[in-house]
Amino acid sequence: MKKLEAIIKPFKLEEVKEALAELGIEGMTVTEVKGFGRQKGHSEIYRGSEYTVEFLPKVKIEIVLSDSQAEEAVAVIIKAAKTGKIGDGKVFVSTINHATRIRTEEKDETAV
Numbered sequence: 001m002k003k004l005e006a007i008i009k010p011f012k013l014e015e016v017k018e019a020l021a022e023l024g025i026e027g028m029t030v031t032e033v034k035g036f037g038r039q040k041g042h043s044e045i046y047r048g049s050e051y052t053v054e055f056l057p058k059v060k061i062e063i064v065l066s067d068s069q070a071e072e073a074v075a076v077i078i079k080a081a082k083t084g085k086i087g088d089g090k091v092f093v094s095t096i097n098h099a100t101r102i103r104t105e106e107k108d109e110t111a112v
Helices: 010-022 067-081
Strands: 002-008 029-035 042-046 047-052 056-065 089-095
Touching: 002 010, 002 067, 010 056, 010 067, 056 067, 067 089
Parallel strands: none
Antiparallel strands: 002 056, 002 089, 029 056, 042 047
């Protein structure tokens, strides 16, 4: 099993969700996060004073799926989240050794 973590721009969440649903992937965890990479934030003016916003709002999507679905899911996330501008985000893939569904006690891929 693989765990995909995607950090994307918030306005791209719905597009990514719909693209994953077309693959048959519907279960996911979404968290509102803040961060910065090469963008290093940006400057804004509020009531005449300029200040720097270092952490920009992002959305983190977490999905656990079978090894066979992982590569295609990454490609779909990239296609749906890409704007071509700085700050589009990243996708991380890691291996999951074990999973258990609490309600039914199903194990590993049947739990996902």
